[in-house]
Amino acid sequence: MSPFFPALAARSDRPALRFGDRALTHAELAAAAGSLAARIAGARRVAVWATPTLDTAVGVVAALLAGVPVVPVNPRSGERELAHVVADSAPTRVVAGQDAVLPPALAALERLDALGPSPLPALPPAGPGAGLPPEPSPESPALIVYTSGTTGPPKGAVLPRRAVAATLDALEDAWQWTADDVLVHALPLFHVHGLILGILGPLRRGGSVRHLGLFDIEGVARELSSGATMFFGVPTMYHRIAEAVTDDPGLAGALAGARLLVSGSAALPVRDHRRIAAATGRRVIERYGMTETLMNTSVRADGEPRAGTVGLPLRGVELRLVDESGDPIEAYDGETAGEIQVRGPNLFTEYLNRPDATEAAFTEGWFRTGDMAIRDPDGYVRIVGRKATDLIKSGGYKIGAGEIENVLLDHPGVREAAVTGEPDPDLGERIIAWIVPAHPGSPPSAQELADHVAAQLAAHKRPRTVRYLDALPRNDMGKIMKRALHA
Incomplete structure (x- = not known):
């Protein structure tokens, strides 16, 4: 063996x-x-x-x-x-x-x-x-x-062990990962991204990893300028990099010299993709995974680094979208949203001491991720949110919160944005936008933001209510905790 x-x-x-x-x-x-x-x-x-x-x-x-x-x-x-x-x-x-x-x-x-x-x-x-x-x-x-x-x-x-090996070997293929790669990261080591990808990944390839301890832009630039070839981060880290890179030639040069920049654990806003690409000529790629499945999809190192997508299923991973009845969605039309289900060697075996939860998580061998996505005609996957918190049913439409968030973040007056749904007697659910203004003293009006979304997407996707915050609640990985917004 x-x-x-x-x-x-x-x-x-x-x-x-x-x-x-x-x-x-x-x-x-x-x-x-x-x-x-x-x-x-x-x-x-x-x-x-x-x-x-x-x-x-x-x-x-x-x-x-x-x-x-x-x-x-x-x-x-x-x-x-x-x-x-x-x-x-x-x-x-x-x-x-x-x-x-x-x-x-x-x-x-x-x-x-x-x-x-x-x-x-x-x-x-x-x-x-x-x-x-x-x-x-x-x-x-x-x-x-x-x-x-x-x-x-x-x-x-x-x-x-089979799942860990399968994921890391599939990423070797997707990312052209070799023993010559030197990874720099500053992620926590108690979860899949930081520990399995960030530590076990380089060790399995025979390469090396330089861990910063705590995220520091200067540290990232220093390591990428001194032999590191890859950087793994979460959107919060890349957002800070995007804000700094335009005025920091050293950082821009370090990122431009990297072989691979990978973002994961949550969606990276399209605006940050664009700012980093414009300053460095290097595009960040995204991947999609979760604790139970490890990695499911990724943009390939030799593929099109399309902002707003998490790429194609990895080698050995089967992925399908299903509707509310559990029937597979065959259309790759870039519009029809469904829940992601996956199967393959990357899956966990069980929830410890929870046979009931394990059974409920699967249907005919497919793992129910609870994540909602659409697929482009060429098969690229676009995550639109969680089924429980990010699928909004408003006025007879099924709307993914993620696409609205990306459009809101394109507005120059918005620093951070989250979108949720709330019960509405007429619409079923109304769309709520939670906004951290770029300039707290002069935030964009609710009408201005609604018109901005309606012009980019469709009128029924505009926020009906806008709430302004100093900051969005986030967990250790930088994911927005939407339940905390309503609490």
Whole structure:
């Protein structure tokens, strides 16, 4: 069975991980993670206190080498959420940095330090892979990642090694990802984007990753100007880059020299796409995935980087749109919206301890994503929002909030925008626009914004009510929390 991390098995002396002034080659990572894996072996599950540090990366790799399911724990979790995650996943050990102060829910577990102060243990000088545990079954659980709970406590999505490998190998194809790529990112390490794509992705390819710890525009520019070839970010990061790049030649040059700029976890506004492209000549590409499915689609590195789309299904992924009756939508007309359903080797196996939720999530082998999309005639997918919060039924029309948001963000008087629906006795639902003005002292009027949308889309898609805010509520990944708007 081929190793999950070929460069670790081969003990490559190429750089693997760098966090600030702490760095490891693939060979050094094999030694550190291999030693820790021996101590993890036999555990039922292991929690990793997922700070944005080298310790987290080593802890996760060690658990994968040991074949022990790893539960990445968000260090910013509240007391109740953390207690639920620990009770639900029942880890027997926790891996953390030597100086980390753990909360009571984790402090009761047997603690293992990811990296101690002593020199790294040496692997025996035998052939490739010697000193590392045997490769576990592809169907064995690799990670249990907890989804954000919107209607109840978070659910633990059990991700098998097969799903992680399938996604990363499909992205190798779509992004032409090689061992020569050097990734820079500053994403948290307790979720799919930051941990699986941002850490495990480069390690599986035999390349390297430079993690900034915290997002910093100067850090991104510095790393892209000194050998990094790729940047992974979320829309909030790219928005800040878009605002700075026009007046920062150094940043513009650094981005122009990147091989690949990838945005994910939420839709990147078309306006920010345009500003970055105009300043750098480099277009940001988007991909679409979620905890339960890992990655489903992406704009290809050798394809058309069309703003506002998440590209085509990845290799091995089947994707369809269905209407409210569950019937497949055959039309690729750029207009007909339906719920995305997917199936393929990238899917999770179950929600831990929740057979009811697992069963409800599937229909005849297809996973119900809850995301709404349209497909262009050439198959490109455009996400228009969540079925629960972003599909607005107004005056007999089904309207995706996302397309209205993009048009609102094109207005020079709008800095941020979110669109939701509210009950209306006449229309069924009326469209509400939540606006952060570019100039708080002189915001665009509600009528001006309604006319702007009606001129770009259609009259029935114009907002009926506009509410002005100082900022939109967002989670750790920069996603707008629309339920909080109404609350």
